Amino acid sequence: MGHLHDHYGPEARYAVEREAALPDTMHRREIERGLEYGLPGAESIVDRTIPTFSRGELPHFAGINTFLKAPYVEDVRRCGEYDVAVLGAPFDGGTTYRSGTRFGPQGIRKISALYGPYSFELGVDLRESITIADLGDVFTIPANIEKTFDQISKAVSHVYASGAFPVVLGGDHSIGYPTVRGIAEHVQGNVGIIHFDRHVDTQETDLDERMHTTPWFHATDIPNVPAKNLVQIGIGGWQAPRPGVKVGRERGTTIMTVTDCVEMGIEAAAERALEVAWDGAEAVWLSFDVDCLDAAFVPGTGWPEPGGFLPREVLKFIQLIAGARPLAGIEVVECAPPYDNAEITALIATRVICDTLGCLVRAGHLPKRAGARPGGPEPTGTNVNASQA
Ligand SMILES: [Mn+2]
Numbered sequence: 001m002g003h004l005h006d007h008y009g010p011e012a013r014y015a016v017e018r019e020a021a022l023p024d025t026m027h028r029r030e031i032e033r034g035l036e037y038g039l040p041g042a043e044s045i046v047d048r049t050i051p052t053f054s055r056g057e058l059p060h061f062a063g064i065n066t067f068l069k070a071p072y073v074e075d076v077r078r079c080g081e082y083d084v085a086v087l088g089a090p091f092d093g094g095t096t097y098r099s100g101t102r103f104g105p106q107g108i109r110k111i112s113a114l115y116g117p118y119s120f121e122l123g124v125d126l127r128e129s130i131t132i133a134d135l136g137d138v139f140t141i142p143a144n145i146e147k148t149f150d151q152i153s154k155a156v157s158h159v160y161a162s163g164a165f166p167v168v169l170g171g172d173h174s175i176g177y178p179t180v181r182g183i184a185e186h187v188q189g190n191v192g193i194i195h196f197d198r199h200v201d202t203q204e205t206d207l208d209e210r211m212h213t214t215p216w217f218h219a220t221d222i223p224n225v226p227a228k229n230l231v232q233i234g235i236g237g238w239q240a241p242r243p244g245v246k247v248g249r250e251r252g253t254t255i256m257t258v259t260d261c262v263e264m265g266i267e268a269a270a271e272r273a274l275e276v277a278w279d280g281a282e283a284v285w286l287s288f289d290v291d292c293l294d295a296a297f298v299p300g301t302g303w304p305e306p307g308g309f310l311p312r313e314v315l316k317f318i319q320l321i322a323g324a325r326p327l328a329g330i331e332v333v334e335c336a337p338p339y340d341n342a343e344i345t346a347l348i349a350t351r352v353i354c355d356t357l358g359c360l361v362r363a364g365h366l367p368k369r370a371g372a373r374p375g376g377p378e379p380t381g382t383n384v385n386a387s388q389a
Contacts, residue, residue: 018123080162094174156182300340
């Protein structure tokens, strides 16, 4: 690397320096595989890395829409061979206003095709660092919340036990309860939850059922998921129902409003959130409701509420959390493509996942070493990358 001049800011300097240190081994392998499986390009194509059939990253508008164009792994028994496993939970039976999140996984996968595996500021290339599988979607039951919860818990439990890092694409926020239930059964000790949302989601029932306004009431009823380890970030506005606020007060959840976070500063707020979630906990689940952002940035959601975070605030927050400690997994919920304009809601949903993965990689939390799954014993699957680490 040549000498860098002095006009860079610290972040840009880090980014520019860091890129020189990133390998390109997996990228070259992807190109070779593309030429083999997709045939070398036509005679007139000057760039001989281009195959006849699109295989791999390029062009971004082509291809089959898995998350980040990760391989679709049909045999879910093999998910433990990957560092990260993406699974959709297409369910909107828990919505109490706008439905449409059953199309959330599709919407997120579609716009994720726009993303490359490399982040400039983070100085990370996911393709060179981790393997990702897209397992497709859980078979949800549209007219039955409880059967859907059982399906989601079984799916998340399977992925977590395999050793792969679960990334759950919602779905409305009712899925927060079954996802945490699927993790908690494998954790010897307590599970904390970092919850981004404008809404508390802590009432027992809504419209007589366990709707998307209720996941944390039921999750914190699980013996090793104490309410004291639930930190709720971005809560506020006119849609945080009083019954839920009452439950949060009684059980002692920690609520941080947007103003609280912005005025103490995102670094201090992230530190507080980490302290609460990890206090005596063995594993921490990240539950990200896209509506924690201001309604202007997330038109495609079930309960848009003005006054939320700016994207750069929430991304900074996520980066600090994922960089600090290993997470048990992440879910991104309430992305409703039928209401989305220009895919901007799906875009931020994808970005939150990519930044989380990028920071976990940069901090050395991914790929996981064998047996280093947060709070649990040896993985039951064979994690190929982990065993090399
Ligand atoms: Mn919400």
